Amino acid sequence: MKQYSKRMVVAHWLTLALLVAAWFLGDALDEARHTGDATLVGYIIHAMIGDLVLLVTLLRFYFRRKDGTPAPVGTGTMDKVATGIHHLLYTVLILLPISGAITIFTSPVGKALLAWDASLLPKKFSGVVAHEVHEVLVSVLILIVVVHILGAIKHQFVLKDGLMSRMALRKQD
Ligand code: HEM
Ligand code: HEM
Structure with missing residues (x-):
């Protein structure tokens, strides 16, 4: 196999x-919370998009196995570092939505929604510990995504080994 399967590729870019x-x-x-303009719908939409990240990540594990x-x-x-970064990315993709959900359950946001x-x-x-964890995980995610992208750029422009094409939607011959 030269490339990731189509559904793995779709899940990768959809996650981004x-x-x-x-x-x-x-x-x-x-x-909005700081200016007193936050809305219930705003929390629901953020939570739904975040939960979709979790769902797509779980589907990705299934596609990966299959x-x-x-x-x-x-x-x-x-x-080896690149593989370690991939594992870290997957870990944060799971923990970030979970910490978001726990933030809602353990803060007045849950009561406001109910x-x-x-x-x-x-x-x-x-x-609210989960909120602090959520904030830290957002920063960790940004940091490791930047390292991941720098790695992809290195492969594309320095090593020129065609690694990017493994994550391309178009099938290579
Ligand atoms: C995985 C994707 C997610 C990303 C990238 C993300 C990102 C963020 C960011 C940047 C903030 C603002 C910083 C902060 O106040 O902590 C935030 C806040 C928050 N997120 Fe998420 N989040 C995700 C998933 C979720 C999920 C699934 C939920 C709930 C089910 C959630 C609930 C919250 C809540 C309650 C806040 C606090 C908002 C406020 O400051 O009033 N997040 N998130
Ligand atoms: C512009 C942004 C991005 C580029 C150019 C990019 C590029 C790539 C490439 C080329 C691969 C294949 C690596 C290989 O074959 O060894 C890959 C794999 C991967 N990417 Fe990205 N990526 C980007 C954004 C992201 C984001 C935002 C995430 C998640 C937060 C992510 C998570 C992953 C993971 C977990 C893998 C490993 C897939 C597996 O083997 O299961 N990527 N990426």
Whole structure:
């Protein structure tokens, strides 16, 4: 096998799109909460997009098992680092949505949603550990995605080994 299966590729790029959306919506929510403009619908939409990330990631594990993956391009230290980064990415893709869901259950956001009363939404998340974890994981995700992208750029423009084509939607001959 030279490339990832089509559904693995679709899941990879769909995850990127969902993450960008969840990130912007999360940041917008954070800002709106500080100005007192956060809405219940805003929390629901952010949570739904974030949960889709979790769902697509779980589907990806299933596709990975069923379809397999192309053999690593090399066996050097940097190839092992790249595989470690992939594992880290998958771990954060699971933990980030879970920490978001726990934030809702363990903060007044949950009560506000149940009562459908936006006036119950919190101004601050004091003492909500899951919210702190969620924030830290967002930063960790950004950092490792940047390293991952730098790796892809190196393969594309320095090593020129065609690695990017393994994640391309178009089938190679
Ligand atoms: C995996 C994709 C996700 C990403 C990239 C993401 C990103 C963010 C970002 C950037 C923030 C703003 C920083 C902060 O206040 O912590 C945030 C806040 C938040 N997220 Fe997520 N999130 C994701 C998934 C979820 C899920 C699945 C839920 C709930 C089921 C959730 C619930 C929340 C809540 C309650 C906040 C606090 C908003 C506020 O400040 O008022 N997130 N998220
Ligand atoms: C512009 C952004 C991105 C580019 C150019 C890119 C590129 C690639 C490429 C070329 C591969 C194949 C590596 C190989 O064959 O060894 C790959 C794999 C992977 N990417 Fe990305 N990626 C991007 C964004 C992301 C994001 C945002 C995530 C998740 C947060 C992600 C997670 C992964 C994972 C987990 C794998 C390993 C797949 C597996 O073997 O199961 N990527 N990426």
